[in-house]
Amino acid sequence: MRYTKINGTGHAVPPKVLTNDDLAKIVETNDEWISSRTGIKRRHISVTETTTDLAEQASLKALEASSVTIDDIDMVIVATVTPDHAFPGVSNLLQQRLNLKEIPTFDINAACSGFVYALNLADKLIKSEAYDHILIVGAETLTRLTDWSDRNTCVLFGDGAGAMVISKSEKPGIKDIIVGSRSDTEGHLICDSPDLKDPSVNKISQQDHIHMNGREVFKFATRVMPSTINQLLERNQLDKEDIDYVIAHQANKRIIEKASKDVDIPMDKMYVNIQNYGNTSAASVPIAIDEAIRKGHIKPGDTFVTVAFGGGFTYGGALINL
Ligand SMILES: CC(C)(COP(=O)(O)OP(=O)(O)OC[C@H]1O[C@@H](n2cnc3c(N)ncnc32)[C@H](O)[C@@H]1OP(=O)(O)O)[C@@H](O)C(=O)NCCC(=O)NCCS
Missing domain, CATH: 3.40.47.10 (Thiolase/Chalcone synthase)
Known part of the structure; x- marks a missing residue:
């Protein structure tokens, strides 16, 4: 029986921070309302960074934390609702940026559940013995879709990326x-x-x-x-x-x-x-x-x-x- 495990993680967010007080200058809201209704105090927002930029930074950290090298990765799955382009996918752009070998790369969209869906695919594909090490990423520049005049939604979202290397394992990790x-x-x-x-x-x-x-x-x-x-x-x-x-x-x-x-x-x-x-x-x-x-x-x-x-x-x- 083949098992799977988490073999390295990383994340990245853009440097620009927007606080609740900053938002109160844009829409009719305040820190007290946002904090008490949601728990949010601040969020990072992309100014020039694309979803692929954030995905790349997070992936490099995940690879560094793992026991494998870039050449060991044999598939990339990116979960996103905010790809840089309709096509090619963020995963394809990542392949270029990370100089990955000729492997399957594709994006999936399951909204905020997308990363768990990517984890499910990686887990099953590695357990099938078709692949050994899969890079999965959840990456978003959601503030591109934000209506900055709608206080009901604009206070909720932020940008960032998280990555994980999923690898074959002798012991059960992802159970x-x-x-x-x-x-x-x-x-x-x-x-x-x-x-x-x-x-x-x-x-x-x-x-x-x-x-x-x-x-x-x-x-x-x-x-x-x-x-x-x-x-x-x-x-x-x-x-x-x-x-x-x-x-x-x-x-x-x-x-x-x-x-x-x-x-x-x-x-x-x-x-x-x-x-x-x-x-x-x-x-x-x-x-x-x-x-x-x-x-x-x-x-x-x-x-x-x-x-x-x-x-x-x-x-x-x-x-x-x-
Ligand atoms: C959006 C959410 C924070 C609103 O909280 P809530 O307690 O349900 O608030 P309500 O919808 O009852 O709104 C209460 C009042 O606050 C107002 N309000 C909404 N946004 C506001 C803001 N940013 N600042 C100040 N007042 C605000 C509303 O207009 C409403 O005013 P009204 O009573 O005069 O109409 C909450 O419903 C929520 O988190 N839902 C889930 C959202 C989510 O998870 N989305 C992503 C899923 S992946």
Whole structure:
């Protein structure tokens, strides 16, 4: 039986920081509202950096932290909703930047759950023995899609990237993964592509932005996070005491607090870094995992659960032994 493991992580964010006070100069909001409703204090935003720039920086750190070299990587999967171009994908651009050999590279879009979906693919492909070492990345410049005049959404998002090298292993590291999707038939969380254009008129559409029904997304998130964690525990015959840490998608601190209460895992076991980054979509989970490892919150031998949800409505979770 072949197993898989995390073999190096890294993350990167653009240097420019936008605080809640900075946002209060743009829209009618204030630090007290944003902090108390979301837990966010600041976020990093790209000025010139592209999604590929951030993905490259995060990947180099993950490779440096791993036991493999660039030549050992035999696939790249990038989860993003904000690629630099419709094509080529961020993964293809990364191949050029990192000087990777001729390997399959592709992007996936499962919104904020994208990184867990990429992890699922990497895990299954390595277990099939077709590949040995896969670089997976969650990278976003979500603030490009932000409507800076809409206080309901513009306070929530930030930019960044997180990367992970997933490798074959003799011992079980990535123990179980759940991914799923529950149709968002009402379009509670959506960002349109540019309108279809009549080529004879060739009208230029307005820039498209994120549209969100916050309360409905909140309801979905607070239902699916506890159920995913509980399912992972049940089907692996584990108790909540067996979990050293939970690393959830950072969308709202109150969502994490509600999940902590519902699964009865204390908040000091729930990683929270939303105060520094806001919601970075597919980058949120790998940024949080890398930070938690580098700060020593998760150590070799620890068991942790990661869980995410997002547009679609997609969701995913993984049970991992570091
Ligand atoms: C968006 C969210 C923070 C709003 O929090 P909330 O407690 O539900 O707030 P409400 O929607 O009840 O809004 C309360 C009031 O604050 C106002 N408000 C909204 N944004 C504001 C802001 N940035 N500053 C000040 N006031 C704001 C609203 O207009 C509303 O005013 P009204 O009562 O006069 O209409 C919360 O619903 C949420 O986090 N949802 C999930 C979002 C998410 O996770 N998205 C990404 C998924 S990947």
